[in-house]
Amino acid sequence: MKHKIGLLGFGTVGQGISEILLNKKDDLKKKYGFKYDIVAVADFKFGNVYNPKGLDIALMLKEASAGKKFSKDVVDWDNHKIIKKSNTTVWCELTYTDLQTGGPAIGHVKTALESGKHIVTSNKGPAALHYPKMKKLAGKNGVRFMIEGTVVAGTPVINLATGPLAGCNISKIRGILNGTTNYMLTEMEKGMSYSDVLKVAQEKGYAEADPTGDVEGYDARAKVTILANVVMGAGIAIDEVSCEGITKITPADIEKAKKQGKRWKLIGSVEMKENKVEASVKPQMIDLTHPLAGVMGAGNALTFSTDLLGDVTIVGPGAGKKETGFAILSDLLAIHREG
Ligand code: HSE
16 A cells, blocks of 8 residues: 655654655665655645645755745645545644644644544644544544654654553653753753753754743643553643743752752653552652663653563653654554554
8 A cells, every 4th residue: 555645744843754755765665565655745834735646845845945835736725625635544743732722733633533544743732632532533533643753752652652561561651851951951060051051952953932841841741641641541631740840940959969969850750659640740859870860961761660671761862853753754654564
């Protein structure tokens, strides 16, 4: 079967997955029998385009990097029409995250699933706010709602927990889920000021469009909510996760931790306690001997506490164009494998 892919959003991640698919086209076919066409793209800046036989993605990447609108295969269909009427089999929802309402991504996800088309997404909105409902809707329509890219980009935490670790009972998940704040804490430890380091994190592209989402812990809280619901089946809402960011950490706090052989980290945690899930995001002083203490810069890491293996820690990148693009590819390949 040839996958007919649609992309909602042609920003960093949309361009990232397009480049990967283009560069690996032959390899993916040879190794996994994965054949595809990208047939539709909907982007509010570059326009909506559709060609049932496949778009000229190389040209579109050139146009986007020059800041130009798409010139070929332009249609005047809105996003919902293009989702429904195109010959797409799977849609990658890669528009901006809105953690208040989930929109407009949530509307795209619903329309695609109701039209019997798979969804692969790195957008935290639909996953953090509506995971149980969307999963059910996907099941009802015989398609998949895939969200690996919503937590720690392409570092395979959701697939690890639900795949290889499936036979274990996971009682606790604890980790560094936000690259911006981890980078800031790392640099503040070296003596840089909070405001200077936030500026650098923005320049490096780690921070959200509005960095309040990073420094106040809201981005990590969305990821904690997703982990609680997907890995532990908690059925909790995002506002049930207590949340404190790094804005109150002072140079004196950093010194205090150093003296105690510890280091500040913004820790997201989900724990099963007497059949109840407790979830939080808060800065914690971590002993330097713990694997999470060694994760510096924009790195992310998660420790799963399990009954059969004890602690399993995975460390990897939590953001980036090719890193998040890879998450999308891994979900596309999973759909290909499992049908
Ligand atoms: N702003 C996020 C971070 C990007 O710093 O981790 C990935 O969600």
